[in-house]
Amino acid sequence: RKPTLAVVGATGAVGTVMLDILTNRPDLSAAYGEIRLVASPRSAGKVLSVRGEDVVVQALAPEVFDGVDIAMFDVPDEVSAEWAPIAASRGVVVVDNSGAFRMDPDVPLVVPECNAEQVRNRPKGIIANPNCTTLSMMAVMGALHREYGLRELVVASYQAASGAGAAGITRLYDELQAVAGDRSIGTVAGDVRKAVPDLADSPFPAPLALNVVPWAGSLKEDGWSSEELKVRNESRKILGIPDLKVSATCVRVPVVTTHSLAIHATFEREVTVEGAREVLEAAPTVVVLDDPASRVFPTPADVVGTDPTYVGRIRQALDFPNTLELFVCGDNLRKGAALNTAEIAALVAAEFN
Numbered sequence: 001r002k003p004t005l006a007v008v009g010a011t012g013a014v015g016t017v018m019l020d021i022l023t024n025r026p027d028l029s030a031a032y033g034e035i036r037l038v039a040s041p042r043s044a045g046k047v048l049s050v051r052g053e054d055v056v057v058q059a060l061a062p063e064v065f066d067g068v069d070i071a072m073f074d075v076p077d078e079v080s081a082e083w084a085p086i087a088a089s090r091g092v093v094v095v096d097n098s099g100a101f102r103m104d105p106d107v108p109l110v111v112p113e114c115n116a117e118q119v120r121n122r123p124k125g126i127i128a129n130p131n132c133t134t135l136s137m138m139a140v141m142g143a144l145h146r147e148y149g150l151r152e153l154v155v156a157s158y159q160a161a162s163g164a165g166a167a168g169i170t171r172l173y174d175e176l177q178a179v180a181g182d183r184s185i186g187t188v189a190g191d192v193r194k195a196v197p198d199l200a201d202s203p204f205p206a207p208l209a210l211n212v213v214p215w216a217g218s219l220k221e222d223g224w225s226s227e228e229l230k231v232r233n234e235s236r237k238i239l240g241i242p243d244l245k246v247s248a249t250c251v252r253v254p255v256v257t258t259h260s261l262a263i264h265a266t267f268e269r270e271v272t273v274e275g276a277r278e279v280l281e282a283a284p285t286v287v288v289l290d291d292p293a294s295r296v297f298p299t300p301a302d303v304v305g306t307d308p309t310y311v312g313r314i315r316q317a318l319d320f321p322n323t324l325e326l327f328v329c330g331d332n333l334r335k336g337a338a339l340n341t342a343e344i345a346a347l348v349a350a351e352f353n
């Protein structure tokens, strides 16, 4: 029997990419019979196309899960916290992309390249999808960990505006429009801040156009951001290394979509650039772009809208033993969110064969 899939949050930034993936990646969507689209009452009644068929969006309610086998949730934390258990109590396997369940010991946190086997370990009927910042480096770090044994991870992120959803994308374009054309702007302290629309309306705490902002997420204890703690906690859980040493600084940059990470990774065993490159080239979902003499390295502008994780600038640290420096790029709406969710759901769908 072909399972029925519900996409909850079908009209958001990630939901829109999800419909694109389900339409253009038959390997991730052919297993389903019906695909049902669900969103807030505000979006109910809209008609969206998925797999070439027009589907009317239904309002989120307990009955929309009747007959559903698998549901992907791309909604805010509080909506998932309320509705994922409702769906699960009706027999639905929920693949949740919010932060509501990621650190719940009874909910697996899955990246198929790292811990696909965890999909079946779901006592609550819920499987969590990691945060896009952690996820953007997991295919690379999983492959290196298997070979060399990861011990320490020091990371700086360069996060795109779409990590803050559709509002983040709109805000970046509005700011770019406000500063475009004035060739003196960005030369006097505070001039960008004066030129952009009111920051009270922004999902970002400082101007993003012509700027970098050393902040993503909410304020946690001792000055850490929620995003930085997610990188630490989620990396440990996905890789199965509870005592992994992790330190992250998360930064927002004026890129529409695709998160980047500068990674300093220390391993238990001796590692060489050549060896690491071989391991990464053999990883099916990783693309190595690493020839700086020919200007080859990953950049968001060159990889946005594609599925792999890209890695380049692979160097052996000069002053740290068994340590590599790497630069990784991944589309935060695809592998960082919708694609990984679809890959997890496909593993569950395979159980229906």
Ligand code: 2RA
Residues within 6 Å of the ligand: 131, 132, 133, 159, 160, 162, 163, 164, 216, 217, 227
């Ligand atoms: C961000 N990682 O980039 C977050 C979204 N989940 O804002």
